[in-house]
Amino acid sequence: MKKTSKILSILLCITLFSTLLVGCGGSMGAFNSNQDQGKIEDSANLNEDTNGEENEDNKENPELEVEQPTVAKFVSPYNIQYPDAVRGIYVTSHSAGGARFEKLLDLVTTTDLNAMVIDIKDDHGYITYPLEDGHPYKDLSRRNIKDVPAMMKVLEQHQIYPIARIVVFKDSVMAQIKPEWSFKENGQVWKNRRGESFINPFLQEVWDYNVEIAKMAAELGFKEIQFDYVRFPEGFENRDDSLQYAFGAYKDRKPTKLIELEETYQVEIASYQKNHSELLQLKESLQGNINRLDAEIAQAASQAPAQGTNTPTAKDPRKAMLEKEMLDLNKRITDLEKRKPKEPNFTAKDMNVHARVDAVTDFVAYAKEQLKDYDVQVSVDIFGYTATLPEAPGIGQNFSKISSNVDVICSMIYPSHWTNNYFGIPRPDIEPYRLVKEYIKMENAKLAELPKPPVSRPWIQDFTASWLGSGNYKVYGKKEVEDQIRALNEDGVWEFLLWNAGNNYTQGVNYVPIGKKPQ
Template identity: 30%
Template sequence: MSYHRRRRNKNKILFFILIIAVIIGIPVIYKSVTDKESIGNNFMSSIITPNESTAKTLEVGLDDYLKAPDVNYKLYSKAPKVKGLYVSAPTANNAESMNRLIDIANTTEINTFVIDVKDDSGRITFNIDNSESDEINAEVNYIKDINDVLDKLYENDIYPIARIVAFKDPWASKKIQDYAIKNKDGSLWMYKDVSWLNPYNKDAWNYVLDIAKKAAEVGFKEIQFDYIRFEATRKLQDADFGVDGDKTRMEVIAEFVDYAMKELEPYNVKVSADVFGTIITSKIDAKAIGQDYLEMARKLDVICPMVYPSHYGKGYFGIPRDKHSDLYPYETILGSMNASNDKYKELGETKAAVVRPWLQAFTAKYLGRGNYKPYGGKEIREQIQGVYDAGLEEWILWHAGCSYTTDGLLKEQ
């Protein structure tokens, strides 16, 4: 299905033509009518004496006709089978960089861009006209003209997803400390010098969701939450969440997902969330960060496990115990996605989220010699094949610097 967006200039031209036609046509109709004396007075009155609603219509000026109506994005609600790229906000704002990525989409199987709207620093990447974020100066406007960016995506049939970092937010958590995780002495809780919004705090939920709603209003067709979790550290035991602790971390994150789905439903967008790949098989990891794989899958439209081979370690999915998973891209993805399939069997006939994994398009040199390999077209294709061999159809590539190669991507049919 095409995702072309209606262009305002086209609407203006059509309305201008309409007005000219009306201006030219009225004298012709009037002359034709007055020349024909056989036409009865009743018929004449029906032409030159408008009723009240018609009169109101005729009072509309030329300027009103030249204003383009709002785009009805319901026309573009059907999502493709996503094959996507992550795109940072500075990249989206750079015409040359965006043209390069759009060219990749136009010549390969890529059909989706995931663009930062609220990034890891807590900053909002374009002007969303929101009083709360304005008050704390959260908007940095990396993207000068979001409408222009989205126009280009629609024109090139590229499905637009808004990436919104939820609770990792060192900006808003410092500016509005009532929304933040605290220490027991009331000071701001931090881990590695980064403060977080409190997932137990519903005002923090609404702050995040107000940004998501603005993203939907400008034309993003999917809202994808990242860091929709707690920090992965035991130091959270020292934190004060301002609650009695009746609800577990997993219950709180699941409640946020449920709330987000209801709040975003009127905006006709899909809702997805990024999750740790290890929560699929590790109850310990799931409890620590608050991500219950199946409970989230029951609520979301799409769930996106981050299953980068570099993020596992040695001995996973049948890989030799002395070999790092980064050296085995196909085996890691196939194994993790088969683990997801096995987990999904617990749902029975319950409808669940589409599984769309994040794949690795970067080289993990930080793992050290002998534990990593360069990731080029071959390694990317092996991961994609692992997705398909597990019976899944969608995937997204991650490279923090948005430096993607077409090697390993199929050419557009």
């Protein structure tokens, strides 16, 4: 009962904390005051002697612009540079804070690896390092990484690029604490078949909660914030009608997709109307020519007996030519009318589907903006298949839109996670080189369409997917990992991350880039 009371007691704190963020525009003072974890510096020189009085120079020069104080910038206490190209491994919080860390450290320092992606908010929703008493999120924290500053100093010593992984919308812990932030079914917090719950991407409070944790990670000294599970639950489009949840600011908002379609329709219908009008005018003119020729033929016929001349007939070649022109013109008009643009017509379900894409995209853009003063890169993990589709509105992911709002896009392209015959590959897990090769060509083309494409840093597979069943998988080792890296390098992608859920990585892999090493 005591623990339940403590958890319930933070509910009000969380809501108030989100509200305070808007007013303060910053992160928690408790972290700002910690010299080991970072500081906030204001580069403006404020005159404390004016006591609010008007500056004398401004009295004499009323048109003189007053220089505004610059926005406070976070300065990390750790000097860790971005490497030539990130080549990293996933590290659970238990590994980062336990005996396995030394083994992983040895792997990175004795190979061409140079980065670690470390859980800071894990797949359950827990913050993975201890927070001080009185902190609003104290009861959500665990002691998996007991001494983050000590860990960061080791990473700095070895120039290992630290990336904080924050699992965003998959959050079973917060879903139970604040059911109104989650999805409900029959009055209870909904769980997927793995017993996991999600919090609602439509809600600003949910955004602020996760962004605050990201700011905390930046203040710990992490050089990059990597958001994972930036989506609605898989298969959400099949259950959205049966779940109860709030839409927040998206309740009555027209989806961006509909706005784009309406704008496209206005352009297309204007062009159609112009072309249609021109063709009708041409038809009217042509009909006039035919009428005049008919009148000429009729007049000539009436005068022919008296004058004794040859009479033009209905088979006058000019008439035949004009009639052919009329047939061709009528066909052009009919073909154009068949292609008349249709006005967009979104059903309520359509509105919901595309609102999900807006919510996910808007969160990413918001997080990037909120973190701009923390001197960190922002990356997002995304399903690889989204790059092969216009968008995946069921889960709310649009590859191009998310990519436009991050510094790094991390597509999860594990060969084991593609259905049979994708890219024409019968069993993708059996052919890691071919799968990655086919995928990265599509991703490169998709990113090339963007004005400012992010860095591509895919997640690749360093595990054996035996659950696929006999004949559908192979044991992954040195060759399979190197084949994936080679496929990326050959198409100009130099960065990658290795995934193994248990952090048991293959030994003896050559991670050195193939070809000219990127500068």
